[in-house]
Amino acid sequence: MSGMTPARGDHEARRADVSEAVWRVLAEGGFGALTLRAVAAEMGASTGLLTHYFPNKRALVRHALEVLDRRSAERPRPAAERAGAGLAMLRAVLLDILPLSAQSAADNRIWVGSWDVALSDPELAAEHAERYRRARRVMAEHVAEARRLGELPPGRAPQEVAAAAQSFVLGLVVQVLFAPQEYPAQRQIELVDLYLDGLAAAPARPGATRAADGPAGPAGVRDSGGVR
Amino acid sequence: MSGMTPARGDHEARRADVSEAVWRVLAEGGFGALTLRAVAAEMGASTGLLTHYFPNKRALVRHALEVLDRRSAERPRPAAERAGAGLAMLRAVLLDILPLSAQSAADNRIWVGSWDVALSDPELAAEHAERYRRARRVMAEHVAEARRLGELPPGRAPQEVAAAAQSFVLGLVVQVLFAPQEYPAQRQIELVDLYLDGLAAAPARPGATRAADGPAGPAGVRDSGGVR
DNA sequence: TGCTACCTACCAAACGTTTGTTATGTACGC
DNA sequence: GCGTACATAACAAACGTTTGGTAGGTAGCA
Incomplete structure (x- = not known):
């Protein structure tokens, strides 16, 4: 004993x-x-x-x-393994991040929880930042490939698309953790697909959403002086 | 004394x-x-x-x-105050969340940090979930209005669009906090506009990104059994 | 006006518990 | 018998909370 x-x-x-x-x-x-x-x-x-x-x-x-x-x-990435390349691969990468399984939910919960201590520990923060940078690079490559395959319209830099996609999944993870019953696996997947549809669509008239920029400037970001 | x-x-x-x-x-x-x-x-x-x-x-x-x-x-919401309605208003709401100012960055840091303790405290978690639900409702109304104004194509439920938009900004907040120098205010705004452009664009051929669904099923979510 | 009674607002100190860390002891495989 | 792999026990520090006390304001009554 x-x-x-x-x-x-x-x-x-x-x-x-x-x-x-x-x-x-x-x-x-x-x-x-x-x-x-x-x-x-x-x-x-x-x-x-x-x-x-x-x-x-x-x-x-x-x-x-x-x-x-x-x-x-x-870990075996169920979605990524069977996906081909380009957009389908980007989709797989995003899905493999989401808390679609109980195991992934537990892991994500730890990860989200680590943000508090990481944001107050420069060394940990740097490691986290590097992790996300790496993941972004991978996504950007898939985006570039998708563009080469004609699945995505040119015009947006792959880096920007990757950064946006990463933000989207990361935020979705948080939402899921706080309201699991509102975000079953099925809905998480649908939201990702909705997002990817927006990427695949041709860009709207450029500047459409920023029509009122003239007087308001860049969204009235005039108070205070930037982050940090 | x-x-x-x-x-x-x-x-x-x-x-x-x-x-x-x-x-x-x-x-x-x-x-x-x-x-x-x-x-x-x-x-x-x-x-x-x-x-x-x-x-x-x-x-x-x-x-x-x-x-x-x-x-x-x-708090006075610089962007929202001058925005009109519909899509411009949604944009303003999103921008007002982002850590575009030092003050907002500090607030967001606290907020992100609170997720760890909130996820382990049912009462706090419920309060957080309710907050996000409320914010989502507001966004959904702006989305609906934008659709009425013809700024957004029909087809997607405003609720879904709102949930996606919220995920996007929330995740972006996290990214910004971990890499402030990579995400200056200017870039944050550009990313939001890029995202909104994707919304405004007409939906691509439906199911385009899910072309390979046949054999792979819904992204191979077969391991384990759902969240929670 | 002056005395008593009671209140809120706080400080200083101490309580018992829990923390990370360190020191000492011990069983086992080589 | 000697180093590795632990358990046990002790450590000071820090923790949330409790306690006892003081200073000052307010109200009532003479």
Whole structure:
């Protein structure tokens, strides 16, 4: 009962076990409930185990987020695997982000929760920013390919389209997490398709929505002086 | 120095003062740094003052978020005030959400940060969900009006368009907070206009992006069983 | 006017608990 | 017997909350 010592020797595997326990605690109670004792209890161990594998709490959290990110990237992506290229592939990438499954919902909940601590920790913030930059690059390539295939009209820079698409899914994730019953998987997919239809459509008369720009300027952004 | 008793009689004003101190602490260090002592120090008072006006920490946080929400709603909305109706109004509403000013960036940072604790606190989560629902309703009305004015093509339900637009801005907010230098105010506005152009454009051949649906089904959402 | 009574508004200090971290002990495989 | 892999226990610090007290205002009554 005492010394079962499972999976001896594989240091990294044990660290992964710890990370999983961290995820479970985070998924349940968020970062406010993330304590060393809670993690230890979650995996039926002592805090001594945690400190044996991680120098401190911050390192533990950073590793858990890193592994979660890597796991998400390497996980079988049901939609992307069967999609071809171009627009269909962009669609698949977007769908694979959304909380369409319970597992993905839990992961996304952790991810959204991490934004609070990340925004106050420059190192974590930089890592997050880099992750999103990477994802944007991938999307931009699919957009470029879609344009080459004639699925998307030229005129918009792939980077801009990718940034917009990423914003869209990210915001949708948040909405879903707060109102799961209002956003079943079916509706999430429909919303993505609606969005993609807007991309595929030819651009409207340029400047149509900005007709009243003359007097109002760029939306009256005259107060204060920019972000940061 | 001891008994200056400022602003006597206005109990509610004092609670607002406390809330402002809460905002300042949250904007700086997020919810992880939100302690009664930090708030008290921020306003040069004792923790006893806080407990005098609020029964406990949770009540203090909830009130601060509530007031922040109300303040944001009642704040002069530079864009919305000058916008007419329909699509221009929808555009204004979206722009007023974005962190185009330093003040709005600070508010948005608090808001994003609150998602972690809200997702683990059913009462807070319900309040958040209700807020977003309200905002969606407003957007949907502008969408309906735009459709009446012929600025938007029929075919999409205003509710769906509103949900999509809200997701878009919300996600953009997050992106901006993590990479402010990549998303200056100018670019945020351009992205919104790009998005609105996609709405205004006539829908593409229906089902174009879902061409390969046959074998792949609805994006291969076959693993696991739905959210929640 | 002056005394008593009671109120709100706060401070300073302390309470018991929980936190991250550190130190010490111990069982096991080599 | 020696290092790795933990458990156990202790640590100071920080936490939310409670308590006791003071200062000043207000109201009532003489």
